[in-house]
Amino acid sequence: MWSNHINYYCSMKTHQLVLTWIETELSEGRLAVGGRLPAERSLAEQLRVSRTSVREAIRILEAMGVVRAGVGSGPDAGTVVISDPTAALGSALRLHVATQHLPVADIVETRVLLESWAVSHARADSPELARAARLLEEMDGDAVGVDEFLALDVRFHLALADAAGNAVVSAMMGSLRESITGYASRLTANLPDWDTTAGRLRAEHHNILAAVRSDDGERAGKLVAAHIEGYYKEAGVASGGTVPARP
Amino acid sequence: MWSNHINYYCSMKTHQLVLTWIETELSEGRLAVGGRLPAERSLAEQLRVSRTSVREAIRILEAMGVVRAGVGSGPDAGTVVISDPTAALGSALRLHVATQHLPVADIVETRVLLESWAVSHARADSPELARAARLLEEMDGDAVGVDEFLALDVRFHLALADAAGNAVVSAMMGSLRESITGYASRLTANLPDWDTTAGRLRAEHHNILAAVRSDDGERAGKLVAAHIEGYYKEAGVASGGTVPARP
DNA sequence: CCTAGAGTGTGGTTAGACCACAGCCGGTCC
DNA sequence: GGACCGGCTGTGGTCTAACCACACTCTAGG
Numbered sequence: 413m414w415s416n417h418i419n420y421y422c423s424m425k426t427h428q429l430v431l432t433w434i435e436t437e438l439s440e441g442r443l444a445v446g447g448r449l450p451a452e453r454s455l456a457e458q459l460r461v462s463r464t465s466v467r468e469a470i471r472i473l474e475a476m477g478v479v480r481a482g483v484g485s486g487p488d489a490g491t492v493v494i495s496d497p498t499a500a501l502g503s504a505l506r507l508h509v510a511t512q513h514l515p516v517a518d519i520v521e522t523r524v525l526l527e528s529w530a531v532s533h534a535r536a537d538s539p540e541l542a543r544a545a546r547l548l549e550e551m552d553g554d555a556v557g558v559d560e561f562l563a564l565d566v567r568f569h570l571a572l573a574d575a576a577g578n579a580v581v582s583a584m585m586g587s588l589r590e591s592i593t594g595y596a597s598r599l600t601a602n603l604p605d606w607d608t609t610a611g612r613l614r615a616e617h618h619n620i621l622a623a624v625r626s627d628d629g630e631r632a633g634k635l636v637a638a639h640i641e642g643y644y645k646e647a648g649v650a651s652g653g654t655v656p657a658r659p
Numbered sequence: 660m661w662s663n664h665i666n667y668y669c670s671m672k673t674h675q676l677v678l679t680w681i682e683t684e685l686s687e688g689r690l691a692v693g694g695r696l697p698a699e700r701s702l703a704e705q706l707r708v709s710r711t712s713v714r715e716a717i718r719i720l721e722a723m724g725v726v727r728a729g730v731g732s733g734p735d736a737g738t739v740v741i742s743d744p745t746a747a748l749g750s751a752l753r754l755h756v757a758t759q760h761l762p763v764a765d766i767v768e769t770r771v772l773l774e775s776w777a778v779s780h781a782r783a784d785s786p787e788l789a790r791a792a793r794l795l796e797e798m799d800g801d802a803v804g805v806d807e808f809l810a811l812d813v814r815f816h817l818a819l820a821d822a823a824g825n826a827v828v829s830a831m832m833g834s835l836r837e838s839i840t841g842y843a844s845r846l847t848a849n850l851p852d853w854d855t856t857a858g859r860l861r862a863e864h865h866n867i868l869a870a871v872r873s874d875d876g877e878r879a880g881k882l883v884a885a886h887i888e889g890y891y892k893e894a895g896v897a898s899g900g901t902v903p904a905r906p
Numbered sequence: 907c908c909t910a911g912a913g914t915g916t917g918g919t920t921a922g923a924c925c926a927c928a929g930c931c932g933g934t935c936c
Numbered sequence: 937g938g939a940c941c942g943g944c945t946g947t948g949g950t951c952t953a954a955c956c957a958c959a960c961t962c963t964a965g966g
Contacts, residue, residue: 426919438757439757441759444759445758451948453948462919464711464920465920470948471715471719475722477751478755482927484927486929489929489946489947500755504724506682507685507720508724510686511725512688513692522825525773525776578765579760579761580752581765581772584769699917708951711949711950711951729917731915731958731959732915736959
């Protein structure tokens with residue numbers, strides 16, 4: 413194969429060559445979201461590399477939320493281009509939290525920053541707000557368990573963030589939330605009384621949504637900041653504090 | 660091998676099994692930054708999977724900035740755990756920008772948001788500010804070319820962001836900046852007169868740094884927002900606007 | 907003592923094989 | 937004629953076995 417010869421002039425790992433090729437195809441518009449990559453074997457032959465190297469590149473793209481690999485044949489199989497920035501940022505953040513080089517307190521602080529910006533820039537007539545309202549109705553149900561409540565809570569906050577119309581902020585919000593999902597559900601154990609907390613959270617949610625809908629961005633931003641900080645404080649993750657021990 | 664048997668009960672791809680194992684080792688503290696992963700062949704044997712699958716997992720971690728693979732032997736070889744969140748977020752963002760599902764305008768907007776927060780929360784006595792000041796001195800030199808100026812500019816803004824002491828914000832700032840480096844250098848071609856612009860940017864940098872050092876966070880935030888927005892506006896990336904055509 | 911070479915262990919890359927899966931297509935049976 | 941069943945084809949998923957380049961480490965020879 414040529415790769416050794418090529419690498420002699422350009423010290424790039426083989427799979428990076430494949431990555432570069434795919435990224436170029438994306439930039440130049442020859443590959444777009446919804447499109448399909450060539451089959452792994454064809455791509456390997458075309459780029460004069462082994463299938464292993466092609467697969468390594470595709471794995472990276474898959475982890476980054478850029479492609480989705482599907483077996484079988486037919487119109488929904490093969491490796492298709494998608495675009496899920498949240499997945500990429502989320503798993504990256506989660507891993508770095510695991511290395512304990514990204515303090516959870518910093519993540520919470522960043523979440524407050526992004527989310528208060530988002531609600532204060534949300535358009536009062538955004539269709540996302542209707543979605544948020546429906547989620548609140550669901551959360552008001554009596555039979556909602558803790559985990560279900562938290563899941564709906566995530567979706568509510570994401571809907572709010574989407575209303576600002578900034579894809580990057582939405583993706584980062586989602587990834588921050590995803591990276592600490594594990595913590596969030598563990599934190600509920602620290603709460604003195606879940607029902608009381610849930611009631612407070614519900615009320616705060618309605619206030620926030622009302623502020624956004626009346627176009628009072630400043631007030632919505634402050635409410636959201638207090639909402640998030642209040643929750644984590646009650647659950648024991650003080651700003652700059654350490655992470656609670658595992659059960 | 661057992662993997663097919665295992666996958667029968669739990670539909671997880673083999674390399675994900677390896678990823679999960681490594682993430683657990685990180686969370687539980689048995690692996691830490693600076694530590695070394697077992698050799699690929701050992702790990703494969705230990706987890707009862709093929710070396711191929713182990714490599715796919717390691718590739719993903721490498722792309723996420725969690726490990727660094729080094730050939731050879733000795734104390735600096737092998738696969739060691741690092742922590743470079745910026746790399747992970749940066750390449751992810753860059754790829755999604757390539758798919759044209761993340762508008763450049765949104766990235767700029769997010770950068771303004773994060774950076775103005777950072778400077779308004781920077782500690783006036785942070786050692787990072789001294790670093791920022793040294794970078795400004797370098798930029799004031801007469802013999803500084805365009806590319807060199809831009810490189811120093813990136814480092815200056817990152818130093819400012821670091822002064823806020825939030826690792827997540829710093830990482831996101833760096834990744835946003837990295838994801839649009841390609842654009843930034845192309846944008847200079849749109850400027851009517853580089854020397855004039857450079858002079859203005861220099862003056863604004865000094866003003867921002869002065870505001871931070873006098874603990875006037877609010878003013879620093881506004882200055883930084885105007886600084887960034889002004890530059891992109893002059894270079895032709897208006898908020899919500901489209902991307903300039905390639906040369 | 908120092909140096910050149912063999913030895914060892916690391917990741918990097920490749921080739922080739924087999925599997926499970928999903929759609930397609932043609933033949934068969936009712 | 938229509939419904940069903942089987943093989944065919946192409947996809948990604950996994951594994952094995954081998955080789956390479958590299959960098960250190962040890963050792964034999966000067």
